Amino acid sequence: MAFFAVALASLLVAEGLMAAGYGFPAGAIDAPETLVVVHLVAIGWLSLLMCGALFQFVPVLVAQPLRRPVLVLPVLACLTAGLACLLAGFLQLAGDLETDMPFLIIGGCLLPAGFVLAAWVLGETLWSARPLVLPARFVAVGLACLLVLATLGSLLAHLRSGVISADAIAVRRGGLVPLHAALGIGGWLTFSAIGVSYRLLPMFMLAPDRERATSRWAWASGSAGLLAAAFFAPLELVLGTGTIPSLSLAVGGAFGSVALFLYGIDLAFFYRNRKRRQVELNIKAAGGAFAALAAAALLCAALAACGMLDRHVGAVVYLASFGWLGGLGLSQLYKIVPFLTWLECYGPVMGRKPTPRVQDLVAEQRDGPWFGLYFAGVFVATGALLAGEPALFRFGATATCLATAAIAIELVLARRLANVSAALRLPEGAHLPRLFVASLGNRR
Amino acid sequence: MDHPPYDLDVRPILREGGEPFSAIMEAVAALAPGQSLRLLATFKPLPLFQVLGARGFEAAAREIGNGDWEVLFTPVRPAGPQAEAPQGASGEWPEPSQRIDCRDMVPPEPMAKTMEAVEALVPGQTLEALLPREPRFLFPELEGRGHAWKGEAQPDGSYRIVIRRGGRTEAT
Structure with missing residues (x-):
């Protein structure tokens, strides 16, 4: 829960900053102010959310207990402290913070340390369950991307701070940034999220979850694309002219598109073959995220075909981060938080006393419009970026911020069991869960 | 230790x-x-x-x-202060007195239904439950309440578990 709480807080701050006009598009896309917002979203919100979710779901994916759970808290500490240092470092670059502390370097060491620990815990858990089921193979590739990503990120932080000069590694910073972004959004976050969804969507829709050929090809194609980005692109940078590794990224993008297309086929299959006719709000809201993923992929391909990707890359990244990853994250938190709260609170008394259903912990009717507002805000803001309308962007960002705040409040209410009727709320033997620290982890 | x-x-x-x-x-x-x-x-x-x-x-x-x-x-899990070891006396399992099929339920319903049925048994009786998958969250709950179980994954990905109700009626 602590991972999810810090993640949601980061998202709210980032959305607030965007609504206030801090960073891109009012500022330049590579300005330190933009980097503050981008990393608040990418590390604070999405990566912490992904780590917290994987610590819960990888054991479910592979039917093995989490290895070295004692490292989970250090992961949170390293990532949170590392993010704070990184942001302080960007503020130094922006001239908003005047100290001599080498914040960028500290952040550039703490963050990889945190991610390596996370990859260790999850990697060892996966390793113990070989041969891996397909969803777990997606996560394994995502973790491999995370390691390359963190290395690149640390390198970029050292370059930015001037400790390493670009000449020393014969690569220009501008060539590494697209790789860093592609591996982060496409590899670590998207690939891991797809893997988890391959197991969880059928589980909650009661769809057949046998391995499908399309899923296997989605994995193979996506992995090939990520290999191009993670391995051949750096090679191209070192051997080539030292600018942008456009060939590797184009090849990677082509493989990635095939993977996303196959993933779309599988999603449609799950939805059509579900045994549970009535879908819950988290699945409906995830539909918005899948639409955003498709839109981001089409937009990216269309812009690349017209040669306008450079100019509008911000819109693609925004749509992928907030529409797809952020939308999926928010919608699934809306399932995960009540589910874990239910287990924590009612697990000890189930079978002995009447308990509410998990759905009773949330008020879906009331919350549906908030997800609607969130996705509407994201699509308006994306359109505003494409049209070059910073004022409209701030309007869209404000809408997402309001919707996120409302959903965060609803999650707190769910955790306090506020939506459960008084008669069922706390049967004898059940305890009200603590808000941020789930006691469940200790019992698993 | x-x-x-x-x-x-x-x-x-x-x-x-x-x-x-x-x-x-x-x-x-x-x-x-x-x-x-x-x-x-x-x-x-x-x-x-x-x-x-x-x-x-x-x-x-x-x-x-x-x-x-x-x-x-x-x-890795604390053994708990159970009156009898969950895996003790493995030879004396009676035929299941009840069978339930939870394969078409959404989590956590399979677990809730299973626990409900287990709690309705007399100590020593057994229950056979068919679950959609290996119930990772169920094991600590069974252990905590002192029930014994035998489980095996099925070829179709589902999970069959036989649970024998423990001697105690209240968990600590």
């Missing part, structure tokens, strides 16, 4: 073509709370990882030469 690991060498049984499963289960039942089991075998006993994993043991295997393996099974 102050007991040294219990050593069990099943290589002689295996070399004579015997079946060491019952010897292993007897050794497991005889373990003190928190005590580990060190097993020596002529192959890496993967099926056993699953069986003992379901009972809260974590396996660490290493090859010790000549194709032999040493596996240390360490209890």
Whole structure:
């Protein structure tokens, strides 16, 4: 829960900053102010959310207990402290913070340390369950991307701070940034999220979850694309002219598109073959995220075909981060938080006393419009970026911020069991869960 | 944790073509709370990882030469103050007095239904439940309440579990 709480807080701050006009598009896309917002979203919100979710779901994916759970808290500490240092470092670059502390370097060491620990815990858990089921193979590739990503990120932080000069590694910073972004959004976050969804969507829709050929090809194609980005692109940078590794990224993008297309086929299959006719709000809201993923992929391909990707890359990244990853994250938190709260609170008394259903912990009717507002805000803001309308962007960002705040409040209410009727709320033997620290982890 | 690991060498049984499963289960039942089991075998006993994993043991295997393996099974979940060991007296399981099929339920309903049915049993009676998948969240709950269980994954990905109600009526 602590991972999810810090993640949601980061998202709210980032959305607030965007609504206030801090960073891109009012500022330049590579300005330190933009980097503050981008990393608040990418590390604070999405990566912490992904780590917290994987610590819960990888054991479910592979039917093995989490290895070295004692490292989970250090992961949170390293990532949170590392993010704070990184942001302080960007503020130094922006001239908003005047100290001599080498914040960028500290952040550039703490963050990889945190991610390596996370990859260790999850990697060892996966390793113990070989041969891996397909969803777990997606996560394994995502973790491999995370390691390359963190290395690149640390390198970029050292370059930015001037400790390493670009000449020393014969690569220009501008060539590494697209790789860093592609591996982060496409590899670590998207690939891991797809893997988890391959197991969880059928589980909650009661769809057949046998391995499908399309899923296997989605994995193979996506992995090939990520290999191009993670391995051949750096090679191209070192051997080539030292600018942008456009060939590797184009090849990677082509493989990635095939993977996303196959993933779309599988999603449609799950939805059509579900045994549970009535879908819950988290699945409906995830539909918005899948639409955003498709839109981001089409937009990216269309812009690349017209040669306008450079100019509008911000819109693609925004749509992928907030529409797809952020939308999926928010919608699934809306399932995960009540589910874990239910287990924590009612697990000890189930079978002995009447308990509410998990759905009773949330008020879906009331919350549906908030997800609607969130996705509407994201699509308006994306359109505003494409049209070059910073004022409209701030309007869209404000809408997402309001919707996120409302959903965060609803999650707190769910955790306090506020939506459960008084008669069922706390049967004898059940305890009200603590808000941020789930006691469940200790019992698993 | 102050007991040294219990050593069990099943290589002689295996070399004579015997079946060491019952010897292993007897050794497991005889373990003190928190005590580990060190097993020596002529192959890496993967099926056993699953069986003992379901009972809260974590396996660490290493090859010790000549194709032999040493596996240390360490209890990772607290054994709990149960009146009888969950895996004790493994030979005396009566036929299930109730069978339920939870395969078409959404989590956590399979677990809730299973627990409801278990709590309705008389101590010593058993329940057979078909679940959509291995119930990772159910095991600690069963353990905490002192119920014993045997489970196995089915070819179609579902999971069959037989639960025997423990002697106590209230968990601590």
